[in-house]
Amino acid sequence: MGSSGFSFKLDDHPKLPKGKTVAVVVLDGWGEAKPDQYNCISVADTPTMDSLKQGAPERWRLVKAHGTAVGLPTEDDMGNSEVGHNALGAGRIYAQGAKLVDLALASGKIYEGEGFKYINECFENGTLHLIGLLSDGGVHSRLDQLLLLLKGCSEHNARRIRVHILTDGRDVLDGSSVGFVETLENELAKLRERGVDAQIASGGGRMYVTMDRYENDWDVVKRGWYAQVLGEAPYKFRSALEAVKKLREELKANDQYLPPFVIVDENEKPVGPIFDGDAVVTFNFRADRMSMVAQALEYESFDKFDRVRFPKIRYAGMLQYDGELKLPSHYLVSPPEIERTSGEYLVHNGVRTFACSETVKFGHVTFFWNGNRSGYFNSELEEYVEIPSDSGITFNVQPKMKALEIAEKTRDAILSRKFDQVRVNLPNGDMVGHTGDIGATVVACKAADEAVKMILDAIEQVGGIYVVTADHGNAEDMVKRNKTGQPLLDKNGNIQILTSHTLQPVPIAIGGPGLAPGVQFRKDVPTGGLANVAATVMNLHGFEAPSDYEPTLIEVVDN
Ligand SMILES: O=C(O)[C@H](O)COP(=O)(O)O
Ligand SMILES: [Mn+2]
Ligand SMILES: [Mn+2]
Structure with a gap:
């Protein structure tokens, strides 16, 4: 028994025996x-x-x-x-995470925590990147939370924001990505009217880009790294809406498996690679499919794939995804204890x-x-x-x-x-x-x-x-x-x-x-x-x- 008087010792059940498999x-x-x-x-x-x-x-x-x-x-x-x-x-x-994030956003406490203060220091000179699942499924993330976070970050001086979207079609109907991109684009346009340089920078389907779990296939995370961090992908588009529509129509790809794409400017230059001095938030609250990308973003030494470039960023998860590994070390909302x-x-x-x-x-x-x-x-x-x-x-x-x-x-x-x-x-x-x-x-x-x-x-x-x-x-x-x-x-x-x-x-x-x-x-x-x-x-x-x-x-x- 510890000093608090707590003990893991369980009482015997009065009627049921021990020792059964x-x-x-x-x-x-x-x-x-x-x-x-x-x-x-x-x-x-x-x-x-x-x-x-x-x-x-x-x-x-x-x-x-x-x-x-x-x-x-x-x-x-x-x-x-x-x-x-x-x-x-x-x-x-x-x-659970979904609820805790709702509460932190509603009260504004999310902006008072250690995690936000940590990334906030990059807002003056760097870009804020938000990476996560664009969905209202409520399993890994929620679109309304992303929109609130975007608004809140802009009110806390984020001047340049890039969103790296992962399309769903697994927790929501296939094809719903188009509507979600439209909603996000509308919000980003509003931010731009207020002088914030905000755009979607890259994307891909969740099952093919970034959101692998339990180390089943690191290539999934690698594809995401190339698009999000290096700004390199097999498909380039001027807008995310066009990207999602075309890839669905022409390749017959579904939302879960859209190939990675980057958004480029009029000179074909990607609009949102991640560089030294930037802030990155992975906005999914659920742990399993964020843990691998969190390792890639956080660990100095990392050998799962060649990152080519490992920018010096300030990275925070929406939540801490692994309580034992303390990964990531910075996060916006404390996970359920x-x-x-x-x-x-x-x-x-x-x-x-x-x-x-x-x-x-x-x-x-x-x-x-x-x-x-x-x-x-x-x-x-x-x-x-x-x-x-x-x-x-x-x-x-x-x-x-x-x-x-x-x-x-x-x-x-x-x-x-x-x-x-x-x-x-x-x-x-x-x-x-x-x-x-x-x-x-x-x-x-x-x-x-x-x-x-x-x-x-x-x-x-x-x-x-x-x-x-x-x-x-x-x-x-x-x-x-x-x-x-x-x-x-x-x-x-x-x-x-x-x-x-x-x-x-x-x-x-x-x-x-x-x-x-x-x-x-x-x-x-x-x-x-x-x-x-x-x-x-x-x-x-x-x-x-x-x-x-x-x-x-x-x-x-x-x-
Ligand atoms: O991550 C997934 O595969 C789905 O979003 C949810 O499925 P699961 O909760 O059964 O893992
Ligand atoms: Mn399940
Ligand atoms: Mn499932």
Whole structure:
């Protein structure tokens, strides 16, 4: 016990035993919705997940995975992996980046913090560069926040501003980039009327330029570096609106994968490379897809690609993206202080933990799960295994992804009996759902279901317990709908494909031979959400959850 009297020691659960192997399986992007042809989960052959549903209401139920239940500003905010895994791992609901930035902008406190003061010193003689996702998706960034930030920076003496846009089409409809660029251009024009030299300087699609994650493909970040910092790109345009429209039309590129472009002046000179003395802000609040570019912008020594030129800039993130690495060291808004996560507690109580996914979701069950901290709490008791993802492809061409490999590694970890908890993320429903390819997403859902089966079979063999859940919806609805639930058509009469997540709840199922008789879902937490899962899992390990955690979903009834 520390001097504050705080201790990580958990009380024993009065009724549940210790020592059972608990598998915690997170199906990424697997929500619950009415069956129809655009619900890829219902279309797919998913016998394992279907059989779990038969356990309702005692052993299968739904939990909330969007909006305020996961710390997002409103009930119109769909869930996402960051907030979902944060809630699953931390057992409490934290106001998340989106909300914290809203508050800091509304109060003006963003301009009083250390991070802003640090970059503000460059405004006199240098250019302010803003790099980030141009979207109102609210997953990584929000356009209204960017517009407020632009206004605020100009009121705090930014004389020359360059915006480096990344187009979305993943958290929002494909093609929406055009409207977002128009909105941004209008605001920049207003700034110019007020004497601020403000323009868009470069751009590219988020999945091809800058926003890679978990080091899956550094070339993505490199392309961004060339366009944003060096002012070099395969495509040059006089305006961003023209760039986005032409690249979409002529190359048939979608918003997610637009190639990098730079905006040039009448002499073909790029309008906004980054030079010594400039200030740079990455305006995304979400961590995973900013961490790599943050390293490139911040680290003096860096060997992931040749930066050619490493300008002496002052760089701040919208948030600090990695609490363990303290990356970046300067930031405009403090991130949620997620502490005492369930992983940290369990390790302190001797629970040996195995976590696994493939690269594109690896940080979800480690970094996000542990409250945006990279690394182990205790390397003696924990083992995190990353299966390398394919890179340079869209996952509709490989919808099975590495589900089988993840399941095999997890099965082996369970059968080794070296671990008390095995925790996995199965990416298929989400990663393939984001491509908007309905046929491939059906294949993806089947593959995820097969992986679940393999893990549950291993749990059966060792007499363990399983918890199967998801972080938010995606594959269960692939079409944009009107208020009455009918698919919306575009002007050509085609359905509008929904590549994004949804507002749907997600299932949670418990079971396995090790589950003590009488364990069932309580009926008195009908509004339970992902944050209630941590206490539930702690109970299944034989511990009471800390008193400030969201209540457990289970009870033990005497038979
Ligand atoms: O980053 C992404 O791929 C999407 O914006 C959100 O998906 P995720 O929250 O499931 O990672
Ligand atoms: Mn997810
Ligand atoms: Mn997703």
